[in-house]
Amino acid sequence: MKNIKVLGTGCSKCKNTIVLITQVAEQLEVAINLEKVEDPNQIMMYGVMSTPAVMVDEVIVHKGGIPTKEEITSWISDT
């Protein structure tokens, strides 16, 4: 199971990102571990400056906006 983290300080774009990832995972029927990281200190530790950012298994795959459905699909569908 993949660990997905969404980094963001709680703005609407970050919330939409979470909703979208949940939706795509449900559609594809893939179980994921979704976590929201809102603590600025932790976000800083990851070196992220544009939020929302998405991490898959501790690797930053996206930052600075809401990802597209295609992007999300490519992260969570197993290869």
Place this chain on the structure above:
Amino acid sequence: MFQIFTDFASWLTYQLLGLASETKLADAVHFFIEDVSKIFVLLVVMIYLIALMRASLNVEKVRDYLQKKHKGVGYLMGSSFGAITPFCSCSSIPVFLGFTSAGIPVGITMAFLITSPLINEVAILLLMSLLGFKFMVLYVFVGMSIGILGGLFLDAIKAERWLQSFAAEALVRGQSQTESQKSTPQETERLSIKERHQFAKTEAFDIFGRVWKWVIIGVGLGAALHGFVPDGWIETHLGDGQWWSVPAAVFLGIPLYSNATGVIPIMESLITNGLPVGTTLAFCMSTVAASLPEFILLKQVMQWRLLAILFATLLFAFTCVGWIFNAFTPFL
């Protein structure tokens, strides 16, 4: 170049809606249609073109660049980058921390963050098309000066004392890095034309989607002022003679929150209705840059004391801008 929008508005107002010209209502409707259509077209076209050019600029690059700058130049560059670098206001905390942990002094970071909401490419365009080139230059000059002077002031009072402890520690760590340890700039990705187009397209839709309602509200208020506030009323009651109108305008701007795009159409109608330029500037800058929800967010990285100082500094700066411009308007 903009005549077409005037003609379009005339056609819609007088022909299609059949409003009699010379009436207040027709006047307001005409103003509304002309400005909304003009701004919408300008927005989409210009955001796209500008985004094409700055597709490869991002906050990470700005950080790497500022990290290597000496203090003096740093303030000017911090403020300039604040004007041209796009970032969503919800990113201001991560940006603040990213800069801080790279060892960039708090003053320079704040010069970046203060200038950022005040000046952006959309604001510059709107100012130029609605209020003219001279006014645009003036606005940019004032916006950057506030950013730079605000940053210098925070540096002078050693604002880093009042950061939240984890941010202060990050700053110390960042500054103790030796040159070689400093983050190596990411290799510049070369973007293909197609990627640039994609970025610019997304950007144009994204920004337009966010600001169109502000334009409607802004122009709508402007149209109401234009059509229904009697000529000369503002001038008589809020004109140059009333020194208190500037601080009043600043305070009125605090609870109002809009981005620069929404407030500029209001600016246009306030000025054409006779509100002094300085008072208008003060009101608009306060609306754009001094918003309580934004400030409360900053609490995550700053102690109350610093927040209060920052807020007071901004209000003071806007008030001074208002007074200075009102005093100098006759010479412009």
